[in-house]
Amino acid sequence: MIQPSPSHENRIKPFWSPIWAGIALGLVLLVTFLLTGHGLGATGATTRATVWLGMEVAPQATHANAYLGPMTANGHPMSSWITWQVIGVAVGALLAAFLGGRFRFQFDGALSVGTPRRIMTALGGGVLAGFGARVSAGCTSGLGLSGAATLGVSAFLFLGLFFASGLITSRLVRGV
Numbered sequence: 824m825i826q827p828s829p830s831h832e833n834r835i836k837p838f839w840s841p842i843w844a845g846i847a848l849g850l851v852l853l854v855t856f857l858l859t860g861h862g863l864g865a866t867g868a869t870t871r872a873t874v875w876l877g878m879e880v881a882p883q884a885t886h887a888n889a890y891l892g893p894m895t896a897n898g899h900p901m902s903s904w905i906t907w908q909v910i911g912v913a914v915g916a917l918l919a920a921f922l923g924g925r926f927r928f929q930f931d932g933a934l935s936v937g938t939p940r941r942i943m944t945a946l947g948g949g950v951l952a953g954f955g956a957r958v959s960a961g962c963t964s965g966l967g968l969s970g971a972a973t974l975g976v977s978a979f980l981f982l983g984l985f986f987a988s989g990l991i992t993s994r995l996v997r998g999v
Contacts, residue, residue: 835924852972859904862969866953866962868909875899944996 839847855863874894877885886895901907920926956962961970963985970978 852968861904862965862972864905864962864965865909866956867905871903871906
């Protein structure tokens with residue numbers, strides 16, 4: 824009996840070496856600084872989307888809001904460079920997952936894959952991380968990566984506390 828050869832879609836390509844991935848990320852960060860004058864970030868795009876939604880639902884309240892109001896002057900969120908950056912990251916990640924044979928939907932966790940408690944814990948952690956990112960005016964990529972590249976003291980403090988908090992939290996919710 825002849826065995827069919829594995830199709831191209833079934834072959835999983837190996838991940839990049841961490842060294843080469845870090846070098847590529849550093850070069851992308853450098854080019855981003857040179858072309859836009861900004862570093863990398865992500866949460867600014869969600870804030871821009873919030874401004875857009877607010878302007879659609881309650882324009883006067885959004886414009887009068889002390890935090891969101893100043894962003895209404897920039898117009899549609901699609902005019903912001905950070906929105907296009909986040910769209911590019913999402914499209915690039917999706918393309919890389921397809922080309923690498925790694926695209927799939929899954930919930931990770933050996934003890935309780937996909938349980939409601941695990942999903943709610945992850946959602947709650949994500950909401951808290953997003954809130955913290957907005958309060959600190961930067962997410963892990965914006966404050967951590969771009970701030971560290973410019974040798975910002977606050978970036979190194981943030982990264983240290985971010986990792987320490989992650990280690991402590993992983994011990995507290997272990998098994999969830």
